[in-house]
Amino acid sequence: MATTTVEGHGHDDHHDEKSFWTAKRGLWSWLSTVDHKRIGIMYLVGTMAAFGVAGVLAVLFRIELMTPEIDFFVDGALAGTAEGWAAGKELYNKMFTLHGALMVFVFIVPAVPAALGNFFLPLMLGAKDVAFPRLNLASLYIWITGTVILLFAILMGQLDTGWTFYTPYSSSGTGPVILATVGIFVLGFSSILTGVNFVVTVHKMRAPGMTWNRMPLFIWALYATAVIQVLATPVLAITLMLLLVESLFKIGIFNPEYGGDPVLFQHFFWFYSHPAVYIMILPGFGIVSELIAVHSKKHIFGYKAIALSSVSIAIISFLVWGHHMFVSGQSEFASALFSFLTFAVAVPTAIKVFSWVATLYKGSISWNTPMMYGLIFLFTFTIGGLTGVFLGALSVDVHFHDSYFVVAHFHYVMMGGTVIALLGGLHHWWPKMFGRMYNEKAGLVGAFIVFVGFNLTFFSQFMLGSQGMPRRYAEYLPEFQSYHVASSIGSFILAVGLFWTLFYLVHAIFKGKKAGPNPWGGVSLEWATASPPIEHNFHDTPHVDASPYNFPEIDPDMVEGHH
């Protein structure tokens, strides 16, 4: 069994080498670093902070939604007056807009690619760094600038258009939409630069011997994500520029008052935003492929199928954006076309899920936290994916569009998919990043709480939607209250689970047991260097001559018949 050989002198004299944490000291060494690992850590801290803020907002308006009337957001003085209710609803609208914009543009698009991706792409490729290190740092600063502008716009202004900025509601507004548009315009460039960096790194910086079929599937997923980021985000930039100029000069491309067509804005917007949801989920697929393969010590089932399905999802995702607009006055012909193509993108996703389950067959599955999150991902993402089929069918979508069914669907895919995979990835690579092992029991407890809280929060919203509760409502009919109360209690449990996870992970950084270079027995390159890794990753450039899933435990002659 060929494994990765780190050529050159023996392993012993690496211990005195400093890890990237301690190689350079001082704030300036962090702020001006071009080390992909440090940039990855800074992105991780930033995106997790944004996730925390947006998550707390979600819990706040879940509390509000426990009662049919608007009451939690109505401040005491005006309680009971029409003015109070109006202000309360205004605050609710601002809350869900901030929740949406922060989660989509600030947290989930950069989270996995820029945090874990930045840290592990060069490591798993056997490279010293990404192709353009300074561009990587520029991308981080652009992300910070964009986030500050966006936060300033929403907190200062009256931005209550939802994260989709549909005209003419958004372009008839004044200040806040313009500032928020500039914020997201800047955030888009951070995403483009990460995409350019990853595409070139994967093409040009692979270790000798690592052909395309010997790359870990996490890299394949990041490559497909980078392709989408490069091809879709510029259209978001130009859409926001058109919206900006439209709001300022009232030009009338989107605003019907001046001769524009609001459905046209939806085309421009969703041409970016649907591929963007694949930017969000594909890295999650990559992490799950790693988790399930490493923790069941089995070669991933159908490596080529999963790798190619990542890339085919990346391409087909550009053909399906119209399924967000079936009832928006889009022509029936175009709706039919988009519905058919939407089902084309469902098949590769199904292949992936089947392959992951097949990987478990006859493995040696260790019940640790990363594997638990991998199995939870299979549960929640499958529900998310299957409910997407309802929304892809034309007639059923007429009923479900813009109802809570859609809210439940995309939370099952985004939260149940990307965030659960991110948690799994964090636990899987925590020892490699920080050199310390988290407490296993605490992790399993956290995973269980998150699983229960998540399902309780969002499964009840499927019934809410199909029973007829529209989306983005501050007040609703009394008979929906029971579902909402269940959902709100679920969100409290989920919040407890997530804060608990944050606590023990941070605790592990300082107090955790020392973790060796390869705690899980992984075979891909990142496990071949110290943890935390030295500044330029590998002492000598590694040679790769086998697939990253050739675990020593695989018994070549354990054929079908006997165990």
Added chain:
Amino acid sequence: MSTTVESQSHAHGDGHHDHPEYLQHHFDNPAQQESAAKLGMWVFLATEILMFSGLFLAYFIVRSQYPEMVLSAHEQLDWKLGSVNTVVLIFSSLTMALAVRAVQLNNRKQASLMLIITILCACAFMVIKYIEYSSKIEHGLLPGIAYAEHTIVEGTHYAQEGWWGGPQLFFGIYFMMTGLHGLHVVIGIGLLVWLLVKNNRGRFSSEYFTPVENVGLYWHLVDLIWIFLFPLLYLVK
């Protein structure tokens, strides 16, 4: 936006220790660095093309919604100035390509000469653009509510209100397309001056000319966009 372009296309200038001085530490040999830089540039050009595609689509849609308005409104544009600008930009594309060729042949003086001509052509392009814009502003042919300022009925914000799909829509598209293109020409001038300075310091040779080649690719793309922009805005009857 412009800072990232500069930092991206020539992030490899100052190498160190035993390798050739232009080789970055995280690359293994010059070939890898050069092909990485070129691929990075081409992927970056892909994002530029897609960004401009949004504007071209907006143009085609406005044209399909209001065909006669677009045909009448673009009479105001001076196609002769547009043609001169096209010639200037194509010529600057030639001199840019010759500059890259000169660096590849280690002819530094000719390369500097070509770069200077390219910069001059770019500035000429911007001057002609300035002339066009000032005549538009004078006639009040401005986008959106600023259109035909002096014909506004006293007291109302807009030109004749309820006047939708009028020439202000066309000039909105015109100013956005030529404006964004002009911005990219200005960024190009910045890059070219930076190239000229480094070339005079002898940084480039037939061994290492990646930054020149990348800025050349960027400049040719700016010319390419103008090649499509010119007939659509100025000529099409």
Added chain:
Amino acid sequence: MSALGSLLTSAPILVADGSGGGFWMPPQASDFAVGVDGLFDFILYCSIFFFVLLMGLTVYFAVKYKKKDDNQRTSPIHHSFKLEFLWSAIPTVLMVIVFAWGFRDFTALSQTPPDALDVRILGQKWSWTIQYPTLNKECANKLVLPVDRPFTTTMSSSDVIHSFWIPAMRAKRDVLPSRYTGFTVTPTRVGTYPFFCTEFCGQQHSNMGGTVQVLSQDDFAKWVASKDCPGLDPESPDYGPRLFKKFCASCHTDTKDGGRLVGPTLWGKHNTMEKIVGGPDALIDDNYIRESILYPEKQIVVGYEGENMPAFRGRLDDLQLNAIVDYIKTLKD
């Protein structure tokens, strides 16, 4: 009691009346609903089957192949063409079936039979005006329909995008300010069902709803003859108040204790002085009211700059304008 508006007060509770609604779906009140529920059930059962299959396998494998000791052997198989082909082909076939079924019902929404009842729906920030051009009737937030007779909606909005959704009939279509949209559905079940606005349209988006009343044929005839929802005729005394309720009530209150909604309350404002943004104080006389309706951006009262009231010029004819101005002038104790 919250200002949930007409939705709560006049709408009997959905479930109480909507017997026959299942765990997932509200009661089926239209022919389109039957098609939607059929496809929904088909996808639901397929999904449950695949989900149980996948989760069963996952749990079974996770338990059976749990790691017992460090050198537990694992199987080398990592792909099998037959299996991979199977689990690509079957989903593809199922997807094509689902697409075709969905497409067939979807197109039915756009086909208008000749005998359809014509209903024009105007969506405007936070209230619906439903007009029956052939019956000279106009209701606010209420749609009255005869059972078993198709009705076709012609919908338009006068400000932002709204969306008209009758959950019981499973029918929904966005209401655009730039052009007409509509759908055609046949109510099949007598009863009262709510309808909602589902495209986010601002502050009172969650109150922009109403009720659909499906009556039997003769009840409907009686309703047409009745005085309920009379068409707007300028001579009737309540012409002004009804216009106010239609165009202005979403943002302005006209009662003594009504506070500020989006714009100021208009109670007792006639012939009072108001501070104007960037200008001298103005007397709220007939001219000021008329000008603020047609050109709201000219004289804005201090404190309301950011609200940008929609302009009604070109949307109200003089009769309507005079009626509203006269009604506002009567708002004092």
Added chain:
Amino acid sequence: MSHEYVKGYVKGQPAKPAHEGHHVMPLKTYLAVFGALMVLTVVTVLVSQAGLGSASLAVAMLVALIKAGFVVGYFMHLKYDVRFYSFVFFSTILFVGIFFLMTFADINTRDAMSAEWGNKRMKLDAQANVPPKPKKIEARSSGAGEIKAPEPAGAK
């Protein structure tokens, strides 16, 4: 597995060092391409004066495509470069095409499925003297008067 120490992969083969084998075009080719571009520019201008009416858009686009081919092929070296860069360029054009085609697939077929429904709607509006195309809705009956698109006085 050969272990010779060559790193950096260009399209699967180890990258050759930069300086040898890099194609430098003769001056003659550059000038010829420049000449062709000038001729085509003149052709574009002449074609637009010829007043072909609706066909002029198609011809202008065709000529622009040819000019673009020259610039991309020769000035940007795509003809002599590694095929992968051409792949990146043409896949970008493909995605721009997808964006255009699908958006126009919607815009041009708005009433296709239910043409008679669309026409019926048009007739319906004749009574309301406000055609449905993006106009102020509900500008009903006498008072509002017809809204025209007057020519701006000073614009010529």
